[in-house]
Amino acid sequence: MRKIAESTVRRLSLYLRFLEEFEEQGIETVSSEALAARGGTTSAQVRKDLSFFGSFGKRGLGYSVQELVQKLRGILGLGRTYRVAMIGAGKIGSALVQYRGFKQRGFEIVAIFDTDAAKVGRGWNGLTVQDARELESALRDQRVDIAVIVTPADSAQNVADRCVALGIKAVLNFAPVQLTVPDDVVVKTVNLALELETLSYALTNR
Amino acid sequence: MRKIAESTVRRLSLYLRFLEEFEEQGIETVSSEALAARGGTTSAQVRKDLSFFGSFGKRGLGYSVQELVQKLRGILGLGRTYRVAMIGAGKIGSALVQYRGFKQRGFEIVAIFDTDAAKVGRGWNGLTVQDARELESALRDQRVDIAVIVTPADSAQNVADRCVALGIKAVLNFAPVQLTVPDDVVVKTVNLALELETLSYALTNR
DNA sequence: GGGCTTTTGTGAAATCTTTCACAAATGTAG
DNA sequence: CTACATTTGTGAAAGATTTCACAAAAGCCC
Ligand SMILES: NC(=O)c1ccc[n+]([C@@H]2O[C@H](COP(=O)([O-])OP(=O)(O)OC[C@H]3O[C@@H](n4cnc5c(N)ncnc54)[C@H](O)[C@@H]3O)[C@@H](O)[C@H]2O)c1
Ligand SMILES: NC(=O)c1ccc[n+]([C@@H]2O[C@H](COP(=O)([O-])OP(=O)(O)OC[C@H]3O[C@@H](n4cnc5c(N)ncnc54)[C@H](O)[C@@H]3O)[C@@H](O)[C@H]2O)c1
Numbered sequence: 001m002r003k004i005a006e007s008t009v010r011r012l013s014l015y016l017r018f019l020e021e022f023e024e025q026g027i028e029t030v031s032s033e034a035l036a037a038r039g040g041t042t043s044a045q046v047r048k049d050l051s052f053f054g055s056f057g058k059r060g061l062g063y064s065v066q067e068l069v070q071k072l073r074g075i076l077g078l079g080r081t082y083r084v085a086m087i088g089a090g091k092i093g094s095a096l097v098q099y100r101g102f103k104q105r106g107f108e109i110v111a112i113f114d115t116d117a118a119k120v121g122r123g124w125n126g127l128t129v130q131d132a133r134e135l136e137s138a139l140r141d142q143r144v145d146i147a148v149i150v151t152p153a154d155s156a157q158n159v160a161d162r163c164v165a166l167g168i169k170a171v172l173n174f175a176p177v178q179l180t181v182p183d184d185v186v187v188k189t190v191n192l193a194l195e196l197e198t199l200s201y202a203l204t205n206r
Numbered sequence: 207m208r209k210i211a212e213s214t215v216r217r218l219s220l221y222l223r224f225l226e227e228f229e230e231q232g233i234e235t236v237s238s239e240a241l242a243a244r245g246g247t248t249s250a251q252v253r254k255d256l257s258f259f260g261s262f263g264k265r266g267l268g269y270s271v272q273e274l275v276q277k278l279r280g281i282l283g284l285g286r287t288y289r290v291a292m293i294g295a296g297k298i299g300s301a302l303v304q305y306r307g308f309k310q311r312g313f314e315i316v317a318i319f320d321t322d323a324a325k326v327g328r329g330w331n332g333l334t335v336q337d338a339r340e341l342e343s344a345l346r347d348q349r350v351d352i353a354v355i356v357t358p359a360d361s362a363q364n365v366a367d368r369c370v371a372l373g374i375k376a377v378l379n380f381a382p383v384q385l386t387v388p389d390d391v392v393v394k395t396v397n398l399a400l401e402l403e404t405l406s407y408a409l410t411n412r
Numbered sequence: 413g414g415g416c417t418t419t420t421g422t423g424a425a426a427t428c429t430t431t432c433a434c435a436a437a438t439g440t441a442g
Numbered sequence: 443c444t445a446c447a448t449t450t451g452t453g454a455a456a457g458a459t460t461t462c463a464c465a466a467a468a469g470c471c472c
Protein backbone atom coordinates (compact mmCIF):
# COMPACT_ATOMS: atom_id res chain seq x y z
CA MET A 1 0.00 0.00 0.00
CA ARG A 2 1.12 3.49 -0.86
CA LYS A 3 2.55 5.40 2.08
CA ILE A 4 -0.16 7.41 3.81
CA ALA A 5 0.69 10.51 5.84
CA GLU A 6 0.11 10.31 9.57
CA SER A 7 -1.89 13.52 9.35
CA THR A 8 -4.26 11.79 6.95
CA VAL A 9 -4.74 8.83 9.29
CA ARG A 10 -5.48 11.14 12.20
CA ARG A 11 -8.10 12.97 10.18
CA LEU A 12 -9.71 9.70 9.12
CA SER A 13 -9.98 8.82 12.78
CA LEU A 14 -11.67 12.17 13.42
CA TYR A 15 -14.04 11.75 10.49
CA LEU A 16 -15.04 8.36 11.88
CA ARG A 17 -15.94 9.91 15.20
CA PHE A 18 -18.07 12.59 13.52
CA LEU A 19 -19.75 10.03 11.28
CA GLU A 20 -20.65 7.98 14.34
CA GLU A 21 -22.26 11.09 15.80
CA PHE A 22 -24.20 11.64 12.58
CA GLU A 23 -25.25 7.99 12.60
CA GLU A 24 -26.61 8.34 16.14
CA GLN A 25 -28.55 11.39 15.03
CA GLY A 26 -30.10 9.35 12.25
CA ILE A 27 -28.41 11.27 9.44
CA GLU A 28 -28.05 8.98 6.44
CA THR A 29 -25.89 10.86 3.99
CA VAL A 30 -23.25 13.50 4.42
CA SER A 31 -21.30 15.64 1.97
CA SER A 32 -17.57 16.24 2.17
CA GLU A 33 -18.52 19.83 2.90
CA ALA A 34 -20.61 18.91 5.95
CA LEU A 35 -17.97 16.53 7.27
CA ALA A 36 -15.29 19.17 6.81
CA ALA A 37 -17.36 21.79 8.63
CA ARG A 38 -17.72 19.48 11.62
CA GLY A 39 -14.00 18.86 11.80
CA GLY A 40 -12.52 22.23 10.99
CA THR A 41 -11.00 21.23 7.69
CA THR A 42 -11.93 21.68 4.01
CA SER A 43 -14.09 19.56 1.74
CA ALA A 44 -11.19 19.08 -0.68
CA GLN A 45 -9.12 17.72 2.17
CA VAL A 46 -11.82 15.25 3.11
CA ARG A 47 -12.19 14.01 -0.45
CA LYS A 48 -8.44 13.76 -0.95
CA ASP A 49 -8.00 11.85 2.31
CA LEU A 50 -10.66 9.34 1.31
CA SER A 51 -9.43 9.09 -2.26
CA PHE A 52 -6.21 7.40 -1.12
CA PHE A 53 -8.31 4.39 -0.17
CA GLY A 54 -10.99 4.29 -2.86
CA SER A 55 -14.09 6.16 -3.89
CA PHE A 56 -16.89 5.83 -1.43
CA GLY A 57 -19.26 8.63 -2.38
CA LYS A 58 -22.01 9.26 -4.89
CA ARG A 59 -21.60 12.36 -7.04
CA GLY A 60 -24.33 14.84 -6.50
CA LEU A 61 -25.34 13.16 -3.24
CA GLY A 62 -22.44 12.70 -0.88
CA TYR A 63 -21.49 9.72 1.27
CA SER A 64 -23.69 7.15 2.94
CA VAL A 65 -22.91 7.66 6.62
CA GLN A 66 -23.33 4.00 7.44
CA GLU A 67 -21.21 2.82 4.56
CA LEU A 68 -18.42 5.33 5.22
CA VAL A 69 -18.34 4.33 8.88
CA GLN A 70 -17.82 0.72 7.78
CA LYS A 71 -15.12 1.67 5.30
CA LEU A 72 -13.23 3.82 7.78
CA ARG A 73 -13.39 1.14 10.45
CA GLY A 74 -11.91 -1.23 7.90
CA ILE A 75 -9.18 1.16 6.82
CA LEU A 76 -8.21 1.95 10.41
CA GLY A 77 -8.25 -1.72 11.40
CA LEU A 78 -11.07 -1.27 13.89
CA GLY A 79 -13.06 -4.29 12.84
CA ARG A 80 -11.57 -6.22 15.74
CA THR A 81 -10.69 -5.99 19.41
CA TYR A 82 -7.15 -5.17 20.47
CA ARG A 83 -5.71 -6.74 23.60
CA VAL A 84 -3.82 -4.21 25.69
CA ALA A 85 -1.35 -4.67 28.53
CA MET A 86 -0.93 -1.81 31.00
CA ILE A 87 2.59 -1.68 32.39
CA GLY A 88 2.73 0.43 35.53
CA ALA A 89 -0.11 0.62 38.02
CA GLY A 90 0.42 4.19 39.16
CA LYS A 91 -1.67 7.32 38.93
CA ILE A 92 -1.96 7.49 35.16
CA GLY A 93 -2.26 3.74 34.80
CA SER A 94 -5.12 3.81 37.28
CA ALA A 95 -6.98 6.49 35.33
CA LEU A 96 -6.51 4.61 32.07
CA VAL A 97 -7.62 1.26 33.47
CA GLN A 98 -10.84 2.79 34.74
CA TYR A 99 -11.43 4.72 31.54
CA ARG A 100 -14.44 3.30 29.73
CA GLY A 101 -13.67 5.00 26.43
CA PHE A 102 -10.86 2.51 25.98
CA LYS A 103 -12.96 -0.64 25.79
CA GLN A 104 -15.77 1.21 24.06
CA ARG A 105 -13.55 1.68 21.06
CA GLY A 106 -12.30 -1.87 20.96
CA PHE A 107 -9.19 -1.66 23.11
CA GLU A 108 -9.49 -4.14 25.95
CA ILE A 109 -7.08 -4.13 28.85
CA VAL A 110 -6.24 -7.74 29.60
CA ALA A 111 -3.33 -7.43 32.03
CA ILE A 112 -1.73 -4.95 34.43
CA PHE A 113 1.83 -5.14 35.73
CA ASP A 114 3.77 -3.33 38.43
CA THR A 115 7.00 -3.81 40.36
CA ASP A 116 5.61 -2.49 43.63
CA ALA A 117 4.89 -5.37 46.02
CA ALA A 118 2.21 -3.26 47.68
CA LYS A 119 0.27 -3.13 44.41
CA VAL A 120 0.84 -6.66 43.13
CA GLY A 121 -2.13 -8.91 43.85
CA ARG A 122 -4.58 -6.04 44.24
CA GLY A 123 -7.75 -6.12 42.21
CA TRP A 124 -8.08 -3.34 39.64
CA ASN A 125 -11.29 -2.99 37.74
CA GLY A 126 -11.75 -6.77 37.57
CA LEU A 127 -8.09 -7.52 36.89
CA THR A 128 -5.33 -8.48 39.29
CA VAL A 129 -2.14 -6.44 39.22
CA GLN A 130 0.65 -8.85 38.33
CA ASP A 131 4.30 -8.69 39.29
CA ALA A 132 6.27 -7.07 36.47
CA ARG A 133 8.82 -9.89 36.76
CA GLU A 134 6.10 -12.16 35.40
CA LEU A 135 5.66 -10.07 32.26
CA GLU A 136 7.40 -12.64 30.08
CA SER A 137 5.66 -15.70 31.48
CA ALA A 138 2.23 -14.04 31.53
CA LEU A 139 2.42 -12.72 28.01
CA ARG A 140 3.70 -15.96 26.60
CA ASP A 141 0.31 -17.46 27.45
CA GLN A 142 -1.90 -14.71 26.15
CA ARG A 143 -1.64 -12.60 23.06
CA VAL A 144 -1.21 -8.87 23.59
CA ASP A 145 -1.40 -6.44 20.68
CA ILE A 146 -0.54 -3.17 22.36
CA ALA A 147 1.53 -2.29 25.43
CA VAL A 148 0.79 0.92 27.30
CA ILE A 149 3.86 2.10 29.19
CA VAL A 150 3.03 4.16 32.27
CA THR A 151 6.11 3.50 34.39
CA PRO A 152 8.55 6.17 35.54
CA ALA A 153 10.74 7.55 32.77
CA ASP A 154 13.85 5.67 33.84
CA SER A 155 12.32 2.21 33.45
CA ALA A 156 10.41 2.96 30.24
CA GLN A 157 13.14 1.92 27.79
CA ASN A 158 13.75 -1.31 29.66
CA VAL A 159 10.06 -2.12 29.66
CA ALA A 160 9.88 -1.30 25.95
CA ASP A 161 12.79 -3.64 25.21
CA ARG A 162 11.06 -6.47 27.04
CA CYS A 163 7.81 -5.84 25.16
CA VAL A 164 9.69 -5.88 21.86
CA ALA A 165 11.37 -9.16 22.86
CA LEU A 166 7.91 -10.57 23.51
CA GLY A 167 6.90 -9.74 19.95
CA ILE A 168 4.64 -6.78 20.75
CA LYS A 169 4.47 -4.51 17.71
CA ALA A 170 2.69 -1.43 19.09
CA VAL A 171 3.41 0.71 22.13
CA LEU A 172 1.62 3.69 23.61
CA ASN A 173 4.08 5.48 25.84
CA PHE A 174 3.29 8.10 28.49
CA ALA A 175 6.79 8.36 29.94
CA PRO A 176 8.54 11.54 28.85
CA VAL A 177 11.35 9.76 27.03
CA GLN A 178 12.16 9.00 23.45
CA LEU A 179 11.99 5.21 23.14
CA THR A 180 14.25 3.32 20.75
CA VAL A 181 12.64 0.32 19.08
CA PRO A 182 13.16 -1.70 15.88
CA ASP A 183 11.59 -0.45 12.64
CA ASP A 184 8.76 -2.94 12.68
CA VAL A 185 7.48 -1.73 16.05
CA VAL A 186 5.37 1.39 16.18
CA VAL A 187 5.51 3.73 19.17
CA LYS A 188 3.25 6.67 19.94
CA THR A 189 4.42 8.84 22.79
CA VAL A 190 2.02 11.13 24.60
CA ASN A 191 4.27 13.79 26.01
CA LEU A 192 2.43 16.19 28.27
CA ALA A 193 5.42 18.47 28.73
CA LEU A 194 5.60 18.91 24.97
CA GLU A 195 1.95 19.92 24.76
CA LEU A 196 2.32 22.39 27.59
CA GLU A 197 5.44 23.88 26.05
CA THR A 198 3.62 24.29 22.75
CA LEU A 199 1.02 26.29 24.66
CA SER A 200 3.75 28.28 26.36
CA TYR A 201 5.29 29.09 23.00
CA ALA A 202 1.93 30.17 21.61
CA LEU A 203 1.23 32.37 24.64
CA THR A 204 4.65 33.99 24.35
CA ASN A 205 4.79 34.62 20.62
CA ARG A 206 1.65 36.50 19.81
CA MET B 207 7.67 37.20 14.11
CA ARG B 208 7.68 34.95 11.08
CA LYS B 209 5.28 32.02 11.29
CA ILE B 210 7.00 28.98 12.78
CA ALA B 211 5.72 25.47 12.07
CA GLU B 212 4.26 23.58 15.00
CA SER B 213 6.58 20.68 14.15
CA THR B 214 9.53 23.00 14.66
CA VAL B 215 8.27 24.13 18.07
CA ARG B 216 7.77 20.53 19.16
CA ARG B 217 11.30 19.65 18.14
CA LEU B 218 12.70 22.67 20.00
CA SER B 219 10.93 21.39 23.08
CA LEU B 220 12.54 17.99 22.58
CA TYR B 221 15.97 19.50 22.02
CA LEU B 222 15.59 21.40 25.27
CA ARG B 223 14.90 18.20 27.14
CA PHE B 224 17.96 16.51 25.65
CA LEU B 225 20.13 19.52 26.35
CA GLU B 226 19.02 19.46 29.97
CA GLU B 227 20.13 15.84 30.11
CA PHE B 228 23.48 16.76 28.62
CA GLU B 229 23.81 19.59 31.12
CA GLU B 230 23.22 17.20 34.02
CA GLN B 231 25.89 14.91 32.61
CA GLY B 232 28.31 17.82 32.61
CA ILE B 233 28.60 17.98 28.83
CA GLU B 234 29.50 21.54 27.83
CA THR B 235 29.18 21.64 24.07
CA VAL B 236 27.14 19.67 21.61
CA SER B 237 27.07 19.53 17.81
CA SER B 238 23.89 19.57 15.75
CA GLU B 239 24.86 16.01 14.80
CA ALA B 240 24.92 14.82 18.42
CA LEU B 241 21.67 16.55 19.26
CA ALA B 242 20.03 15.05 16.18
CA ALA B 243 21.23 11.56 17.06
CA ARG B 244 19.68 11.86 20.51
CA GLY B 245 16.36 12.92 19.08
CA GLY B 246 16.02 10.78 16.00
CA THR B 247 16.28 13.61 13.50
CA THR B 248 19.00 15.01 11.24
CA SER B 249 21.67 17.60 11.91
CA ALA B 250 20.38 19.78 9.07
CA GLN B 251 16.96 19.76 10.69
CA VAL B 252 18.40 20.86 14.02
CA ARG B 253 20.35 23.70 12.44
CA LYS B 254 17.39 24.82 10.34
CA ASP B 255 15.07 24.77 13.35
CA LEU B 256 17.45 26.93 15.36
CA SER B 257 18.20 29.24 12.44
CA PHE B 258 14.64 30.60 12.52
CA PHE B 259 15.48 32.24 15.82
CA GLY B 260 19.08 33.27 15.40
CA SER B 261 22.53 31.72 15.27
CA PHE B 262 23.59 30.23 18.53
CA GLY B 263 26.50 27.99 17.57
CA LYS B 264 30.21 28.33 16.94
CA ARG B 265 31.40 26.96 13.61
CA GLY B 266 33.82 24.12 14.06
CA LEU B 267 32.76 23.64 17.67
CA GLY B 268 29.03 23.27 18.03
CA TYR B 269 26.69 24.79 20.60
CA SER B 270 27.30 25.67 24.23
CA VAL B 271 24.83 23.43 26.06
CA GLN B 272 24.22 25.97 28.79
CA GLU B 273 23.72 28.84 26.39
CA LEU B 274 21.40 26.88 24.10
CA VAL B 275 19.30 25.79 27.07
CA GLN B 276 18.87 29.45 27.99
CA LYS B 277 18.00 30.44 24.44
CA LEU B 278 15.47 27.66 24.00
CA ARG B 279 13.83 28.45 27.34
CA GLY B 280 13.51 32.02 26.13
CA ILE B 281 12.11 31.06 22.74
CA LEU B 282 9.58 28.67 24.25
CA GLY B 283 8.54 31.18 26.89
CA LEU B 284 9.69 29.02 29.78
CA GLY B 285 11.43 31.77 31.71
CA ARG B 286 8.38 32.09 33.93
CA THR B 287 5.80 30.10 35.85
CA TYR B 288 2.39 29.44 34.32
CA ARG B 289 -0.68 29.33 36.52
CA VAL B 290 -2.93 26.43 35.63
CA ALA B 291 -6.57 25.71 36.53
CA MET B 292 -7.72 22.09 36.48
CA ILE B 293 -11.36 21.79 35.55
CA GLY B 294 -12.76 18.40 36.48
CA ALA B 295 -11.60 16.47 39.53
CA GLY B 296 -12.07 12.97 38.12
CA LYS B 297 -9.69 10.16 37.37
CA ILE B 298 -7.50 11.96 34.88
CA GLY B 299 -7.65 15.23 36.79
CA SER B 300 -6.49 13.40 39.88
CA ALA B 301 -3.50 11.89 38.09
CA LEU B 302 -2.53 15.27 36.64
CA VAL B 303 -2.85 17.14 39.94
CA GLN B 304 -0.54 14.67 41.64
CA TYR B 305 1.92 14.67 38.75
CA ARG B 306 5.18 16.31 39.81
CA GLY B 307 6.47 16.77 36.28
CA PHE B 308 3.92 19.53 35.86
CA LYS B 309 5.29 21.90 38.47
CA GLN B 310 8.85 20.82 37.77
CA ARG B 311 8.59 22.37 34.34
CA GLY B 312 7.00 25.59 35.52
CA PHE B 313 3.31 24.79 35.29
CA GLU B 314 1.73 25.30 38.68
CA ILE B 315 -1.78 24.17 39.40
CA VAL B 316 -3.47 26.91 41.39
CA ALA B 317 -7.13 25.84 41.38
CA ILE B 318 -9.31 22.76 40.86
CA PHE B 319 -13.01 22.81 40.03
CA ASP B 320 -15.73 20.18 39.89
CA THR B 321 -19.52 20.08 39.81
CA ASP B 322 -19.81 17.01 42.02
CA ALA B 323 -20.89 18.04 45.55
CA ALA B 324 -19.13 14.96 46.92
CA LYS B 325 -15.81 16.27 45.63
CA VAL B 326 -16.20 19.99 46.33
CA GLY B 327 -14.41 20.99 49.55
CA ARG B 328 -12.09 17.99 49.56
CA GLY B 329 -8.39 18.62 49.82
CA TRP B 330 -6.37 17.62 46.80
CA ASN B 331 -2.62 17.83 46.98
CA GLY B 332 -2.73 20.98 49.07
CA LEU B 333 -5.61 22.57 47.16
CA THR B 334 -9.31 22.54 47.87
CA VAL B 335 -11.64 21.39 45.11
CA GLN B 336 -13.95 24.32 44.36
CA ASP B 337 -17.49 24.27 43.06
CA ALA B 338 -17.44 24.73 39.28
CA ARG B 339 -20.18 27.35 39.67
CA GLU B 340 -17.54 29.51 41.35
CA LEU B 341 -15.24 29.37 38.33
CA GLU B 342 -16.02 32.95 37.34
CA SER B 343 -15.74 34.48 40.79
CA ALA B 344 -12.62 32.52 41.72
CA LEU B 345 -10.76 33.29 38.51
CA ARG B 346 -11.63 36.95 38.62
CA ASP B 347 -9.46 37.19 41.73
CA GLN B 348 -6.47 35.22 40.54
CA ARG B 349 -4.78 35.16 37.19
CA VAL B 350 -4.82 31.83 35.35
CA ASP B 351 -2.78 31.32 32.19
CA ILE B 352 -3.85 27.85 31.15
CA ALA B 353 -7.03 25.83 31.71
CA VAL B 354 -6.83 22.05 31.65
CA ILE B 355 -10.21 20.55 30.73
CA VAL B 356 -10.76 17.08 32.16
CA THR B 357 -14.53 17.01 32.35
CA PRO B 358 -16.76 14.55 30.47
CA ALA B 359 -16.97 15.23 26.74
CA ASP B 360 -20.45 16.73 26.87
CA SER B 361 -19.51 19.58 29.23
CA ALA B 362 -16.13 20.34 27.64
CA GLN B 363 -17.36 22.96 25.14
CA ASN B 364 -19.35 24.76 27.80
CA VAL B 365 -16.35 24.82 30.12
CA ALA B 366 -14.17 26.07 27.28
CA ASP B 367 -16.63 28.89 26.52
CA ARG B 368 -16.56 29.99 30.14
CA CYS B 369 -12.77 29.94 30.20
CA VAL B 370 -12.67 32.03 27.04
CA ALA B 371 -15.10 34.50 28.58
CA LEU B 372 -12.75 34.77 31.55
CA GLY B 373 -9.94 35.78 29.20
CA ILE B 374 -7.96 32.55 29.35
CA LYS B 375 -5.90 32.25 26.16
CA ALA B 376 -4.61 28.66 26.37
CA VAL B 377 -6.44 25.39 26.92
CA LEU B 378 -5.21 21.83 27.26
CA ASN B 379 -8.15 19.54 26.56
CA PHE B 380 -8.41 15.84 27.37
CA ALA B 381 -12.07 15.42 26.43
CA PRO B 382 -12.47 13.64 23.09
CA VAL B 383 -14.20 16.53 21.38
CA GLN B 384 -13.19 19.21 18.96
CA LEU B 385 -13.47 22.50 20.84
CA THR B 386 -14.47 25.71 19.07
CA VAL B 387 -12.73 28.83 20.35
CA PRO B 388 -11.86 32.29 19.00
CA ASP B 389 -8.70 32.70 16.95
CA ASP B 390 -6.72 34.30 19.74
CA VAL B 391 -7.15 31.29 22.02
CA VAL B 392 -4.93 28.28 21.53
CA VAL B 393 -6.21 24.78 22.24
CA LYS B 394 -4.23 21.56 22.38
CA THR B 395 -6.32 18.43 22.53
CA VAL B 396 -4.86 15.17 23.79
CA ASN B 397 -7.07 12.56 22.17
CA LEU B 398 -6.27 9.07 23.38
CA ALA B 399 -8.66 7.40 20.96
CA LEU B 400 -6.84 9.05 18.08
CA GLU B 401 -3.48 7.75 19.28
CA LEU B 402 -4.81 4.25 19.69
CA GLU B 403 -6.41 4.32 16.27
CA THR B 404 -3.13 5.45 14.75
CA LEU B 405 -1.58 2.35 16.31
CA SER B 406 -4.43 0.24 15.02
CA TYR B 407 -3.89 1.60 11.52
CA ALA B 408 -0.17 0.91 11.73
CA LEU B 409 -0.75 -2.64 12.96
CA THR B 410 -3.21 -3.29 10.16
CA ASN B 411 -1.34 -1.81 7.23
CA ARG B 412 2.04 -3.42 7.28
C1' DG C 413 50.71 32.80 10.12
C1' DG C 414 49.17 29.11 7.05
C1' DG C 415 47.13 24.94 6.35
C1' DC C 416 43.88 21.52 8.11
C1' DT C 417 39.71 19.94 10.31
C1' DT C 418 35.38 20.56 12.02
C1' DT C 419 30.89 22.28 12.12
C1' DT C 420 27.74 26.04 11.50
C1' DG C 421 24.23 28.75 8.85
C1' DT C 422 21.64 28.97 4.84
C1' DG C 423 20.14 29.32 -0.06
C1' DA C 424 18.48 25.95 -3.34
C1' DA C 425 16.49 21.52 -4.44
C1' DA C 426 13.65 17.83 -3.30
C1' DT C 427 9.82 16.07 -1.16
C1' DC C 428 5.51 16.17 1.04
C1' DT C 429 0.90 18.16 1.97
C1' DT C 430 -2.86 21.06 1.04
C1' DT C 431 -5.68 23.69 -1.91
C1' DC C 432 -7.68 24.68 -6.32
C1' DA C 433 -10.63 23.94 -10.01
C1' DC C 434 -13.16 21.36 -13.10
C1' DA C 435 -14.84 17.26 -15.78
C1' DA C 436 -17.66 13.45 -14.76
C1' DA C 437 -21.47 11.36 -12.26
C1' DT C 438 -25.87 11.27 -10.34
C1' DG C 439 -30.23 12.54 -8.85
C1' DT C 440 -34.34 15.77 -9.56
C1' DA C 441 -37.83 18.41 -11.63
C1' DG C 442 -40.42 19.64 -15.39
C1' DC D 443 -36.04 12.79 -21.98
C1' DT D 444 -33.68 17.05 -21.19
C1' DA D 445 -32.01 20.65 -18.49
C1' DC D 446 -30.35 21.71 -14.06
C1' DA D 447 -28.30 21.50 -9.57
C1' DT D 448 -25.14 19.02 -6.74
C1' DT D 449 -21.20 16.96 -5.27
C1' DT D 450 -17.56 13.65 -6.07
C1' DG D 451 -12.81 12.29 -7.54
C1' DT D 452 -8.56 13.86 -9.06
C1' DG D 453 -4.77 15.98 -11.79
C1' DA D 454 -2.28 20.21 -11.38
C1' DA D 455 -0.80 24.29 -8.78
C1' DA D 456 0.47 26.29 -4.65
C1' DG D 457 2.42 26.12 -0.32
C1' DA D 458 5.05 24.08 3.49
C1' DT D 459 8.67 21.32 5.30
C1' DT D 460 12.75 18.67 4.98
C1' DT D 461 17.04 17.53 2.97
C1' DC D 462 21.13 18.73 0.43
C1' DA D 463 25.38 20.74 -0.17
C1' DC D 464 28.71 24.07 0.39
C1' DA D 465 30.89 28.61 1.58
C1' DA D 466 32.25 30.72 5.72
C1' DA D 467 33.81 30.72 10.38
C1' DA D 468 36.48 29.01 14.15
C1' DG D 469 39.70 26.32 16.63
C1' DC D 470 44.07 23.61 16.43
C1' DC D 471 48.64 22.31 15.20
C1' DC D 472 53.03 23.02 13.35
N1 LIG E 1 0.48 11.35 36.38
C1 LIG E 1 0.39 12.11 35.30
O1 LIG E 1 -0.51 12.94 35.20
C2 LIG E 1 1.35 11.99 34.19
C3 LIG E 1 1.23 12.85 33.12
C4 LIG E 1 2.10 12.74 32.05
C5 LIG E 1 3.08 11.76 32.06
N2 LIG E 1 3.20 10.96 33.10
C6 LIG E 1 4.25 9.93 33.04
O2 LIG E 1 3.64 8.66 33.14
C7 LIG E 1 4.48 7.79 33.87
C8 LIG E 1 3.71 7.27 35.06
O3 LIG E 1 3.27 8.36 35.83
P1 LIG E 1 2.45 8.17 37.17
O4 LIG E 1 2.09 9.52 37.62
O5 LIG E 1 1.39 7.15 36.94
O6 LIG E 1 3.60 7.60 38.12
P2 LIG E 1 3.42 6.66 39.39
O7 LIG E 1 4.70 6.75 40.14
O8 LIG E 1 2.14 6.94 40.07
O9 LIG E 1 3.30 5.23 38.73
C9 LIG E 1 4.34 4.52 38.17
C10 LIG E 1 4.15 3.05 38.52
O10 LIG E 1 5.07 2.26 37.76
C11 LIG E 1 5.56 1.23 38.62
N3 LIG E 1 6.81 0.74 38.04
C12 LIG E 1 8.06 1.22 38.22
N4 LIG E 1 8.94 0.50 37.48
C13 LIG E 1 8.22 -0.45 36.84
C14 LIG E 1 8.56 -1.49 35.93
N5 LIG E 1 9.81 -1.68 35.54
N6 LIG E 1 7.57 -2.28 35.48
C15 LIG E 1 6.30 -2.08 35.86
N7 LIG E 1 5.91 -1.11 36.71
C16 LIG E 1 6.87 -0.31 37.19
C17 LIG E 1 5.68 1.88 39.97
O11 LIG E 1 5.67 0.89 40.98
C18 LIG E 1 4.42 2.75 39.99
O12 LIG E 1 3.33 2.05 40.54
C19 LIG E 1 5.69 8.60 34.27
O13 LIG E 1 6.71 8.34 33.33
C20 LIG E 1 5.22 10.02 34.17
O14 LIG E 1 6.27 10.89 33.85
C21 LIG E 1 2.34 11.03 34.17
N1 LIG F 1 -9.54 8.49 32.44
C1 LIG F 1 -8.78 8.40 31.35
O1 LIG F 1 -7.83 7.62 31.29
C2 LIG F 1 -9.04 9.26 30.16
C3 LIG F 1 -8.25 9.08 29.05
C4 LIG F 1 -8.46 9.89 27.94
C5 LIG F 1 -9.45 10.84 27.96
N2 LIG F 1 -10.22 11.00 29.03
C6 LIG F 1 -11.23 12.05 29.00
O2 LIG F 1 -10.97 12.94 30.04
C7 LIG F 1 -12.18 13.43 30.57
C8 LIG F 1 -12.24 13.12 32.04
O3 LIG F 1 -12.10 11.72 32.21
P1 LIG F 1 -12.11 11.06 33.63
O4 LIG F 1 -11.81 9.63 33.42
O5 LIG F 1 -11.27 11.83 34.55
O6 LIG F 1 -13.65 11.20 34.00
P2 LIG F 1 -14.32 11.28 35.44
O7 LIG F 1 -15.75 11.01 35.24
O8 LIG F 1 -13.53 10.48 36.40
O9 LIG F 1 -14.11 12.81 35.83
C9 LIG F 1 -14.81 13.86 35.28
C10 LIG F 1 -15.08 14.88 36.39
O10 LIG F 1 -15.59 16.06 35.83
C11 LIG F 1 -16.61 16.56 36.69
N3 LIG F 1 -17.45 17.47 35.93
C12 LIG F 1 -18.52 17.19 35.15
N4 LIG F 1 -19.00 18.32 34.59
C13 LIG F 1 -18.21 19.33 35.02
C14 LIG F 1 -18.21 20.74 34.78
N5 LIG F 1 -19.07 21.30 33.97
N6 LIG F 1 -17.26 21.48 35.40
C15 LIG F 1 -16.35 20.90 36.22
N7 LIG F 1 -16.31 19.58 36.46
C16 LIG F 1 -17.24 18.80 35.87
C17 LIG F 1 -17.29 15.34 37.20
O11 LIG F 1 -17.97 15.61 38.41
C18 LIG F 1 -16.11 14.39 37.40
O12 LIG F 1 -15.56 14.50 38.70
C19 LIG F 1 -13.30 12.76 29.80
O13 LIG F 1 -13.72 13.61 28.78
C20 LIG F 1 -12.62 11.54 29.22
O14 LIG F 1 -13.22 11.14 28.00
C21 LIG F 1 -10.03 10.23 30.16
